[in-house]
Amino acid sequence: MNLDVLTHILSFENFGELVVLVRNSIIAGAVLGVVGGLIGPFVITRNLPFAVHGISELSFAGASIALLVGVNVVTGSVVGSVLAALIIGLLGNRARERNSIIAVLMPFGLGLGILSLALYQGRAANKFGLLTGQIVSVDNPQLGWLLGISAVVVVTLFVVWRPLTFASVDPDVAAAAGVPVRGLSIVFMLALGLAVAVSVQIVGALLVLSLLVTPAAAALRLTVAPLWVPILSVVFAVTSVVGGILLALGGGLPISPYVTTISFAIWLVCRIVGGRRSARGRGGRAQEPGAPTPSREKVAA
Amino acid sequence: MSAEPVLRLRGAAMRFGDRELWANLDLDVAPGEFIAVLGPNGAGKTTLLKAVLGQQALSGGEIEFLRRPVRRGHRRIGYIPQQRLMESGTPLRTRDMIALGITGHRFGLGRETRAEKARVDSLVEQVGATTFAMAPVASLSGGEQQRARVGQALASDPALLLCDEPLISLDLRHQRGVTELIDQQRRTTGAAVVFVTHDVNPILDAVDRVVYIAGGRFTIGTPDEVLQADVLSDLYGTPVDVVRTMGRIVIVGGSEAHDHDHHVDHADDLDPEGPVR
Numbered sequence: 001m002n003l004d005v006l007t008h009i010l011s012f013e014n015f016g017e018l019v020v021l022v023r024n025s026i027i028a029g030a031v032l033g034v035v036g037g038l039i040g041p042f043v044i045t046r047n048l049p050f051a052v053h054g055i056s057e058l059s060f061a062g063a064s065i066a067l068l069v070g071v072n073v074v075t076g077s078v079v080g081s082v083l084a085a086l087i088i089g090l091l092g093n094r095a096r097e098r099n100s101i102i103a104v105l106m107p108f109g110l111g112l113g114i115l116s117l118a119l120y121q122g123r124a125a126n127k128f129g130l131l132t133g134q135i136v137s138v139d140n141p142q143l144g145w146l147l148g149i150s151a152v153v154v155v156t157l158f159v160v161w162r163p164l165t166f167a168s169v170d171p172d173v174a175a176a177a178g179v180p181v182r183g184l185s186i187v188f189m190l191a192l193g194l195a196v197a198v199s200v201q202i203v204g205a206l207l208v209l210s211l212l213v214t215p216a217a218a219a220l221r222l223t224v225a226p227l228w229v230p231i232l233s234v235v236f237a238v239t240s241v242v243g244g245i246l247l248a249l250g251g252g253l254p255i256s257p258y259v260t261t262i263s264f265a266i267w268l269v270c271r272i273v274g275g276r277r278s279a280r281g282r283g284g285r286a287q288e289p290g291a292p293t294p295s296r297e298k299v300a301a
Numbered sequence: 302m303s304a305e306p307v308l309r310l311r312g313a314a315m316r317f318g319d320r321e322l323w324a325n326l327d328l329d330v331a332p333g334e335f336i337a338v339l340g341p342n343g344a345g346k347t348t349l350l351k352a353v354l355g356q357q358a359l360s361g362g363e364i365e366f367l368r369r370p371v372r373r374g375h376r377r378i379g380y381i382p383q384q385r386l387m388e389s390g391t392p393l394r395t396r397d398m399i400a401l402g403i404t405g406h407r408f409g410l411g412r413e414t415r416a417e418k419a420r421v422d423s424l425v426e427q428v429g430a431t432t433f434a435m436a437p438v439a440s441l442s443g444g445e446q447q448r449a450r451v452g453q454a455l456a457s458d459p460a461l462l463l464c465d466e467p468l469i470s471l472d473l474r475h476q477r478g479v480t481e482l483i484d485q486q487r488r489t490t491g492a493a494v495v496f497v498t499h500d501v502n503p504i505l506d507a508v509d510r511v512v513y514i515a516g517g518r519f520t521i522g523t524p525d526e527v528l529q530a531d532v533l534s535d536l537y538g539t540p541v542d543v544v545r546t547m548g549r550i551v552i553v554g555g556s557e558a559h560d561h562d563h564h565v566d567h568a569d570d571l572d573p574e575g576p577v578r
Binding site: 161172217220 | 410
């Protein structure tokens, strides 16, 4: 049949040599998986998946403008997403209010990005890459940036982990216990802005959710144990990105479809397995006559 | 009582624009005392709690907790809010939720020491959560969730338990269970309780004193002193009847069209209460 298309999608000629070429991308991808996997559960508990999408469009705008005026693309991307994250964090306290702010910002950012790209005279691959991801373009200085920013995000998350968990699941009670809920929210939005900015470099602005939300959503289908959610989420995210990069080597296609497909497949399996488990009543509940069966309908992710 | 009060309000006033919720409120809450804060919707009951939590500044007077002016949140205050739906996918089990009361304010990853683990285990047992300790919080019934919240609030060895309508949406059996739990805790640990509710009946046996707020005024006394037709009529400025029937207290009147079953319900829902975030 259409063998041509298939070999275009999956081809492993000269695989070893290619792996060496994309070494930087693989390192960046793995680190990105760690960042996305760790921050993802918070994104979901804090009801921010849409915000992630909004921030990534603004990050795209920042990167495009940077490309146009000839400054560092990572810097542009960071400026765009941190600005967006702060605006959303400061103005959008309630979900509904926040969603409309995001919906206002997002098309504006996307438009700005498209304008900058239209004016940009350089390589076309650079343009497309910002939206849908790229493989070989991670050079050494860029890798340095990505690692540095990722380290900042991970360290920040580790420092605020526990109070952030409290503030995310139960803001009122956390505030009563003296947890600086408002301050943590701003710190988290900054970290999220940085995480989005680095993700945009690899998977592209349109597909950031597949790294920052899908792995965590998959993990949450399997467990709610505070230790295992981030661990599984990291494993899923790293598998998606690194696996996606390796599979993308053969054909000359962008890496994002591979990353998003793996990430989606993992989620699908987790959903089915998780559904079976709760149907068999493995809810961590000791035998108790007449105990209400947990409702599973509420998960949107 | 001779003991130093846990909570002390002096001339406390709360005003929003030209609307006064309460003013000149003096109140000393002794250790182990159970205070019920009653009144119609919008009278400023929850606002009073927010003021004690330092989340809402007074427009006059002062509040001291453990002899210090209140600040935003306090480790020695346990807060038990209304039961609310925990969304499925909330990454916590019952035990983890209770543990947040101990480690939730601490920066870092929140590893529990051996002593803290033991403390969480004993809290789980204390509030009767053993059977569902490892169940996801999203799978808990209202009563189970409130038990977990009591455990969480008790975790930090509070000197004061602030309860904001914790019995709402619970059935009678669980209302009784949660009330008994709180009552028993204040007796054993000496924590004072300030309990905001629109219905005094489930907690009537436990209450030492009542703060009844209505129409910008308040009255303080034992349930028998305050829950009287003449006292409440005077407070509301309109005829109110207090009926004692079948071990329940039913307050009728307060505003013409709103003689609800067991509480006086004002039409104005101007409660200036919002989420803290």
